[in-house]
Amino acid sequence: MRALCDILLLTAVFFLPWWFMLIAASMLFFVFGRFYELFLFAFLADLLYAGASARFGGFPFALSALALLLFLALSMVKQRIRV
Amino acid sequence: MRSPKRRSRWLDSAVPFLFAAALAFFLWFYPTALANLAARVAVPLWRAEARAADLFHALALSVRSKQVLVADRERLARELEDARALLLDRELLRDENRALARQLGRPERETRRVVGAVLSTPPRSPYDTAVIDVGRNDGVAVGDIALSGSAVLGVVSKVYGPTSIVEFFSTASRKTSVSIAHQGLAIPAEAVGQGAGAFLAVLPKAVEMSVGDMVTLSGFTSGLFAVVDSVESSATDSFQRVRFKNPVSPYTLRFVEVAHRASEE
Secondary structure: OHHHHHHHHHHHHHHOOHHHHHHHHHHHOOOOOOOOHHHHHHHHHHHHHOOOOOHHHHOOOHHHHHHHHHHHHHHHHHHHHHO | OOOHHHHHHHHHHHHHHHHHHHHHHHHHHOOOHHHHHHHHHHHHHHHHHHHHHHHHHHHHHHOOOHHHHHHHHHHHHHHHHHHHHHOOOHHHHHHHHHHHHHHOOOOOOOOOEEEEEEEEOOOOOOOOEEEEOOOHHHOOOOOOEEEEOOEEEEEEEEEOOOOEEEEEOOOOOOEEEEEEEEOOEEEEEEEEEEEOOEEEEEEEOOOOOOOOOEEEEOOEOOOEOEEEEEEEOOOOOOEEEEEEEOOOOHHHOOEEEEEOHHHHO
16 A cells, blocks of 8 residues: 555656645655655655756755654654644 | 554554665665656657547547537637737838847847646646756757747746746736836836736836736746736725736647746847
């Protein structure tokens, strides 16, 4: 099941808008334990699409950084829900 | 000794940071290795997608009714006639331009352009970039200009072996120096990107401007940057807001030309 979700998310990185992958991965974070794929797929999107851009102050790993913050925030939420 | 629950929490928090640190370390020493690899993996997938889209389009066309096709053909023929009429003076103006450039002592330069297929456009990318299928292997370099016909779209910001990344001038809040042509005058302005091919410039109200004025990129004379779409100001304002739009939408691009910047300036 997890492998299938990973393949679908990977497909989303290549073919769908970036926010779709982020939202889908955030939802799957609550389905599977330690969903590091959230971070990995954001990093892949950064590698594929980031230019040396004026956007995000020229930082080429903005989506990875966002995924990292999301990962920490979702981990906290998940722990609180379980208590 | 840590309890299993605490160890699990520690692991949950530490792994992403350790992973990020390892990646940063790797990228410091090999800055383009992973991106090159990702591009190599992605290109066949994006090409397959384009082929599938073409096939689907062909299938959709084959089931359209004959009446719709006849109406389309007539409309396109009319548009072609109009375009031909508009282009009648193009060669005349080009010759005139060449003669003037020669008189002013500007040598004629060979322009080198490479055509590339667009593999991915916004909104897939959070960076408002497009990926094209020409890269270092085809002589593309960082700073080259991407055009569609004569419309200037953006600049090549990263180059890998088989692909390049094009950043659009219209990316939100990106600033670009431009010239607005109005009744023989070239008015310098700073265009601020608004996304989706739209721009905004703020100019003193005293500067005359009208809808339809052509905008070109400063120092790059071979292409059209945008066309003035609207000029807004209020009676109490001392400035006017000039909105212009690129004639080509970055979201519907299929092919772009990449021009070596130095050879076009």
